[in-house]
Amino acid sequence: MSEAAHQEHHRPIVVIGAGAVGASSALALASAGHPVLMLDPRGPCGGTSFGNAGGIHIGAIQPFASPGVLWSALKMLADPQGPLLVDWRYLPRSLPWFARFLMHANARQMAAGAAATAAINHTAISAWRVAAAAAGVSDHLHEVGWLKVYDREQDFEAAATERALMRDNGFPFEVLDRAELHELEPALGPTLTHGMLQPGSLFVDNPGRVVHAIAAAAIARGARFRQDEVRSIRLDAEGCLVHTSSGDIQAAKVVVAAGAWSRPLAAQVGYRIPLDTERGYHVMLPTPARSVRRPVLYSRRRFVLCPMEEGLRVTACVEFAGLERGPDYRRIEQLLPFAATLLPGLDQTIQSRWLGFRPSLPDGVPVIDSVADGRVVLAFGHGHLGLTQGPATAAAVLALVQGTPSPFALEPYRANRF
Ligand SMILES: Cc1cc2nc3c(=O)[nH]c(=O)nc-3n(C[C@H](O)[C@H](O)[C@H](O)COP(=O)(O)OP(=O)(O)OC[C@H]3O[C@@H](n4cnc5c(N)ncnc54)[C@H](O)[C@@H]3O)c2cc1C
CATH class of the missing domain: 3.50.50.60 (FAD/NAD(P)-binding domain)
Structure with missing residues (x-):
């Protein structure tokens, strides 16, 4: 037929x-x-x-629209090495999105958004297990959790709301001091002072x-x-x-x-x-001789080191520039020296670059x-x-x-x- x-x-x-x-x-x-x-x-x-950080990151429930976000976004925009980028030519088109986003940036709606995300995330691991088994790729799912690292007390303190939301919504986490952090991830450099491990998350070592x-x-x-x-x-x-x-x-x-x-x-x-896109980038580097065992998010610069099957992936940036404009890899490339501080001896030879389009709603x-x-x-x-x-x-x-x-x-x- x-x-x-x-x-x-x-x-x-x-x-x-x-x-x-x-x-x-x-x-x-x-x-x-x-x-x-x-x-x-x-x-x-x-x-x-295809190109994300590979985190089945169930504890990531805090919406970006949170109290104080306007101030922290302005600070990020002012930083020439910051993670947030806005194409000013695109701004008129994204203004309605930003307006709604800011309307949600209060304690009540943040808590509601976190609860909604928690509800779906509580079913995410079992749903992933079923899908991965059906697809014969269970061996690409690793029970290593998600690690966030800090090198300044103030950044760790600033994440108190995130930890409170995780606690309130049933996502356990462990706070690590310098010694515990280096025991968990011996390849990480000496500058880090705190860690936060969310052990329930999984890592996919090759999302594509x-x-x-x-x-x-x-x-x-x-x-x-x-x-x-x-x-x-x-x-x-x-x-x-x-x-x-x-x-x-x-x-x-x-x-x-x-x-x-x-x-x-x-x-x-x-x-x-009101769907818009938060564009994000990755670069692939050769697998380091001494690498991390799980995705590691560096809080200050907001990039993630991901030990992928095919090399070390560094993911970063939130860029508001719509679906049509071509990639601008300069900002993520500027972050590589910071990645090398985190992972001493890192070979910064870029193997490939990628731009992706997060489908984002204001809440x-x-x-x-x-x-x-x-x-x-x-x-x-x-x-x-x-x-x-x-x-x-x-x-x-x-x-x-x-x-x-x-x-x-x-x-x-x-x-x-x-
Ligand atoms: C740098 C970065 C890091 C990230 N890290 C993580 C992470 O660690 N964990 C996590 O959970 N998420 C992460 N994300 C987010 C995650 O990758 C996205 O939310 C997710 O991929 C969206 O999946 P999707 O199926 O909705 O969209 P997509 O994967 O984009 O799929 C949509 C598909 O629709 C197709 N399409 C578009 N228009 C049409 C049309 N008219 N007709 C037919 N087909 C069409 C497209 O070709 C595309 O293949 C990250 C994203 C980025 C950019």
Whole structure:
């Protein structure tokens, strides 16, 4: 039967985007016996899910929109080596996002955002275990936790709110003094004074390979994949008409999981979601002879050292410059001497560079919701935590498609909250 004829007899669920969220959703849907068609012009895991820090970082629940954020953002912007960058030409377009972000930067909404993130993150590890086992990549998940390090008392003190939120929401952590830190990570240099280990987090040593394997596992369970770009979605009586760069597809339902590119697709089904992108970078360096064993976030400069399968990855920066502008690697490259202070003897020869697009909502909480009378599921906006939350989101997507209870309450993730 031709593809068109097949679809006519059996409308698939079309999953738009094959990153951590879309590939995991396709796997969950295909495993439950649904006909699935994944579409992505870049191929599986060609977007942001490829180059992140690999943290299944469940304790990272403090929203960026927190009291005092305006002052600390201004200080970061003023620092020529700071982690925050704004393309002033893009600012007019991002102003509505910033305005909403600042509206959320109060104690009450920060606590609500943290609780919403905690709810999904509490299901993230078990969801990851299931997805990784199905994809045959469990050996790429490491139980090493997430380590944040400090070299100034003031930075450690400034993170008191983060620790309080973790305590209140059931994410254990250990505070380490200098000696304990160096016992845990002997390769780290002598300048560090404090550490905070969140032992419940996992580390994925090759996010690209792992998310690709999840997409392959979905295909092994009957899902189809087509390298294709969705141009528009139109609701019809039996579902949706999906217009792509190579033709039309009649879908029973559509899952919008296109990460930072989801805003126009959601708008076509009536939802104006204030999605923007926080761009982030990585560079790959050769694996050091003496390396760290887990992702290490250096608090003062806000970069992460990630001991990946294929070398040491340094991830950094939050850049507001939209989806179109090309990369500017200067800022992350400037951080490498600081990385060498953290890891003495570090070979700073860059093997590759990467720019990624975090799909960010002003309140720091994704949209996971069923709209248009159940014909469309929106699943995007995971910001700094899309790798962490991909398989957990997929479990909620499956529940929304089937009309069954989600593993976590979906109220905070509604699309109409904006
Ligand atoms: C530097 C950096 C470090 C990070 N570190 C971490 C971390 O340690 N832990 C963590 O949990 N998260 C981390 N993140 C965030 C995480 O990578 C993202 O939240 C996550 O990858 C988003 O997944 P996604 O599936 O929503 O989007 P993506 O992976 O971007 O996938 C979306 C896909 O949709 C496709 N698409 C777009 N438009 C269309 C269209 N019209 N038709 C069809 N397909 C389309 C794209 O090609 C893309 O492949 C980091 C991000 C960055 C940038």
